[in-house]
Amino acid sequence: MSDSPIISVHNLHKWYSGVHALKGVSLDFKPNEAVGLVGDNGAGKSTLINILSGLHTADEGDVYVEGEKVSIANPRDAMDLGIETIYQYNSMVPIMSIARNMFIGREPLKMSIGGIGILDEAKMREQSVEAIADVDLHLRSPDALVGELSGGQRQGVAIARAMHFRSKVMILDEPTNHLSVKETTKVIGFVKSLREQNVTGIFISHNMHHVFACCDRIVAMALGEVVLDKPVAETSIDEVHDLL
Ligand SMILES: Nc1ncnc2c1ncn2[C@@H]1O[C@H](COP(=O)(O)OP(=O)(O)O)[C@@H](O)[C@H]1O
Ligand SMILES: [Mg+2]
Incomplete structure (x- = not known):
């Protein structure tokens, strides 16, 4: 190395x-x-x-x-x-779904019949589920709105997003500001696990x-x-x- x-x-x-x-x-x-x-x-x-x-x-x-x-x-x-940054008040859009938030600025497109690029919703949902499972976060559905998640879960989605797009840093x-003790422990666990993932x-x-x-x-x-x-x-x- x-x-x-x-x-x-x-x-x-x-x-x-x-x-x-x-x-x-x-x-x-x-x-x-x-x-x-x-x-x-x-x-x-x-x-x-x-x-x-x-x-x-x-x-x-x-x-x-x-x-x-x-x-x-x-x-x-x-x-x-x-380089990905996760802030105390992270850059999630509360009125959008987890899947949409995962792909903000990097939305996958597919071709419509008319040859126009349209959002590939199925791909976003599928990859969000994978990315969230990869960081050991348990969320019911990629369609849930980010505004309904706890602070810790939002941090989790932001971390899943960064990991999914293979950030190096x-x-x-x-x-951990404003997180519960349990959620804080989880964030600390994420930081510990970065090393194994070459981040x-x-x-x-x-x-x-x-x-x-x-x-x-x-x-x-x-x-x-x-x-x-x-x-x-x-x-x-x-x-x-x-x-x-
Ligand atoms: N956008 C800004 N406009 C003016 N002063 C700022 C701004 N951001 C930070 N500062 C000042 O710069 C210094 C460093 O702040 P900051 O980098 O936020 O420190 P920390 O994150 O360690 O608390 C502080 O004196 C702060 O008041
Ligand atoms: Mg600061």
Whole structure:
């Protein structure tokens, strides 16, 4: 297995008017590792990952994916590079079905008799059922509306979507906020299982216990800078706490 980074960021800077939110962040993310990104509110965690997921662009610095310098101008570019992000309030459309949500932006088409591309509903339903079963999520029907699901189930659908489309990097920004204990345990289990599926995980949480439970490496940020970067076995919750 290659140990060269799947994503490298070099000297990233980001300003929001007067706020210097990222002050020269450089980091490597290796294939198959789960990295826990921790830090206080305002540390710059979301800013960093929003640059990787195409919601923001850096004012300075470079991003490399598998050794190639890339420009991630929007979420579509990120998706095309194999980077999927699951947010605290994820990007599901509540009034649409699970099957439709699974394929947002990537709808499969089939030809109508008149030769016009139409949505292949059967394919979306079938593949949704498969994708959901693959992440060990039990939902009654792909036709259920996402708005009827619990927070944890929605996260599950978002994770199923990312896995189904073979993302290489899965970013989870505070995915356990507002989840029940049981649902949180499930998300932690998902993060743990990414490694076996050859997916790099970047798991952001202000809950140190969640991160320590499932990550291989801990990166701590404070005031826009990386203040610690160590394998989980070589650090502790206390050490990280003292730096924040
Ligand atoms: N869209 C924005 N506009 C202005 N300031 C922002 C914006 N997003 C973040 N910030 C500021 O940038 C800094 C880093 O925020 P953020 O990346 O959200 O940190 P974290 O995710 O670690 O809590 C904070 O000072 C925050 O107030
Ligand atoms: Mg944040």
